[in-house]
Amino acid sequence: MTESSVPAHRDFVRQIIDEDLKTEKWAGRVHTRFPPEPNGYLHIGHAKSICLNFGIAKEYGGKCNLRFDDTNPEKEEVEYVDSIMDDVRWLGFDWEDRLFYASDYFEQIYQWAEQLIRDDKAYVCSLGLEEIRGGRGSASEPGVDSPYRSRSVEENIDLFRRMRAGEFPDGAHVLRAKIDMAHKHMLMRDPIMYRIRHTEHHRTGHKWCIYPTYDYTHGQSDSIEGITHSICTLEFENHRPLYDWYCDALGIHHPQQIEFNRLNLTYTMMSKRRLLELVQGKHVHGWDDPRIPTLRGLRRRGYTPESIRAFVAYVGVTKNNATMDMCVLENHIREDLNKRAERRMGVLNPLKVVITNYPEDQTEEMDAVNNPEDATAGTRKVPFSRELYIERDDFMEDPPKKFFRLSPGKEVRLRWAYFVTCSNVVKDASGQITEIHCTYDPATKGGDAPDGRKVKATLHWVSAKHALQAEVRLYDHLFVKEDPDEVSDASLDWKSNLNPNSLIVQPAAMLEPSLGLAKTGERFQFERMGYFCVDSDTQGAHMVFNRTVTLKDQWSKEQAKG
RNA sequence: AACCCGGUGGUGUAAUGGUAACACAUCAGAUUUUGGUUCUGAUUUUCCAGGUUCGAGUCCUGGCCGGGUUACCA
Numbered sequence: 001m002t003e004s005s006v007p008a009h010r011d012f013v014r015q016i017i018d019e020d021l022k023t024e025k026w027a028g029r030v031h032t033r034f035p036p037e038p039n040g041y042l043h044i045g046h047a048k049s050i051c052l053n054f055g056i057a058k059e060y061g062g063k064c065n066l067r068f069d070d071t072n073p074e075k076e077e078v079e080y081v082d083s084i085m086d087d088v089r090w091l092g093f094d095w096e097d098r099l100f101y102a103s104d105y106f107e108q109i110y111q112w113a114e115q116l117i118r119d120d121k122a123y124v125c126s127l128g129l130e131e132i133r134g135g136r137g138s139a140s141e142p143g144v145d146s147p148y149r150s151r152s153v154e155e156n157i158d159l160f161r162r163m164r165a166g167e168f169p170d171g172a173h174v175l176r177a178k179i180d181m182a183h184k185h186m187l188m189r190d191p192i193m194y195r196i197r198h199t200e201h202h203r204t205g206h207k208w209c210i211y212p213t214y215d216y217t218h219g220q221s222d223s224i225e226g227i228t229h230s231i232c233t234l235e236f237e238n239h240r241p242l243y244d245w246y247c248d249a250l251g252i253h254h255p256q257q258i259e260f261n262r263l264n265l266t267y268t269m270m271s272k273r274r275l276l277e278l279v280q281g282k283h284v285h286g287w288d289d290p291r292i293p294t295l296r297g298l299r300r301r302g303y304t305p306e307s308i309r310a311f312v313a314y315v316g317v318t319k320n321n322a323t324m325d326m327c328v329l330e331n332h333i334r335e336d337l338n339k340r341a342e343r344r345m346g347v348l349n350p351l352k353v354v355i356t357n358y359p360e361d362q363t364e365e366m367d368a369v370n371n372p373e374d375a376t377a378g379t380r381k382v383p384f385s386r387e388l389y390i391e392r393d394d395f396m397e398d399p400p401k402k403f404f405r406l407s408p409g410k411e412v413r414l415r416w417a418y419f420v421t422c423s424n425v426v427k428d429a430s431g432q433i434t435e436i437h438c439t440y441d442p443a444t445k446g447g448d449a450p451d452g453r454k455v456k457a458t459l460h461w462v463s464a465k466h467a468l469q470a471e472v473r474l475y476d477h478l479f480v481k482e483d484p485d486e487v488s489d490a491s492l493d494w495k496s497n498l499n500p501n502s503l504i505v506q507p508a509a510m511l512e513p514s515l516g517l518a519k520t521g522e523r524f525q526f527e528r529m530g531y532f533c534v535d536s537d538t539q540g541a542h543m544v545f546n547r548t549v550t551l552k553d554q555w556s557k558e559q560a561k562g
Numbered sequence: 563a564a565c566c567c568g569g570u571g572g573u574g575u576a577a578u579g580g581u582a583a584c585a586c587a588u589c590a591g592a593u594u595u596u597g598g599u600u601c602u603g604a605u606u607u608u609c610c611a612g613g614u615u616c617g618a619g620u621c622c623u624g625g626c627c628g629g630g631u632u633a634c635c636a
Binding site for chain 1: 630632
């Protein structure tokens, strides 16, 4: 599972590359690329592609390019370009000097289009959008040839040049490949190569008013960059014949397209379109909302790049439709943070405790271990005094059998401090517990009983007068269903499965004072509660923490059983 | 519907014609100054039917089921 170890198992993509190296298909070269369209933010599904492409390049001593697939000016923006570069770097990958844009190749791609026209493999079609669709036929019936299919090379070249020159309005003409209107692949029935769009492009401005389509751009871009293995997701499998057709028709370097399965996760969704809908519909607070699986969201939530890389390596690469359990992702961040995160005490839902036999004005500094998994993390001092806060869930007046924590007459350990026994429960007029009274055993200082007696539970606590009050945001699954698309009746859609409790804010959690020094992004384990990180909303003394993930919790499972 | 691709425990991934395995999840237990961590054990698997073979999860044929595609998006 560790990412440094060389995996014994070779997934099918690596097996293909092994074979290519053996047969010297590419003269020993391995060159991949990660080709995002800058029309949205990257999510953990993209992380799989990034790790695969950059990872393979690294393993084989090859190269991986970052290339923006920016052929549709209507949807693409610089904002996305910048965020994508930032996310790829954050994940831990480096494209060195190989930052490219498909739009850099527009001139070459245009010249190749003229070449195809001259070779009688492309023509300008002046049918309208609906007519083109209609003419394409259907799965059961072949399409019919466009009346413009037999235009002369001269007329095609003239028309195409005038398209480029801006003589025609949007939609007046398109350039189509001349393949076969009866082909069994609908995609091969004279696909569109160029469309007229009088739209400003985020990089080329108004230089172009005709833009090439994905199919007529992607393989050519790969070819120009000398890519050997063009790795993409399964939904492009159908496009491979076209990819191959263009490379062959042009007679240019012809990379091999390989398709792998995309990552799906339970209780969330990866669709760019739906993520956009969540953001624009204000169902979440932006692209970096810690509840959505964008890389920025996960980052803000407290996920480390290491944990995401390890997770992605764990899920593997196949051609199966696969949905990973969210708990597997959560286990990876737990595993990472268990080793690295220092422990602190934080009471999320405070209940006042008075140690009645503890001196009024006394304060003691207790020694606390920072990380039991890492001796080099050292220790810290935690102030202890007569009035404390403990977790409200750690006390029950009338506990069930398997409840080990504090209840009347029961003795528990306060971590790194003393054994205490509950002597009294104080309630308000409505019967709400307002505070509890305990006595402590001075002989148990530090948390060990010299007489060897045991307690069943250890509680975290914070000294009331030393406590740092902070806002803590508790996150849960974005959706209540494993599969957000599962709805009880057809009038409902996936949004009806949004979890109304995916964010619960604790405005006044009580934290141990050492946390006041924590910086934005810093991660801790709040003992017994989970892993937390300092949110970017932190302003001076007003600190905000995000819960990355809870600790595994046997007691909550016990409770769920009823 | 057509075309393309897939079906191995609950989930994901191995086994590359030779004993079906690993991880997570679930359950039970041990250890524990976190009901965390760690450790031990248990439960549960080759879609179906034929064929080839000494031998099939793997190869072949036919079915069944699931997904993708059928855009002037990528």
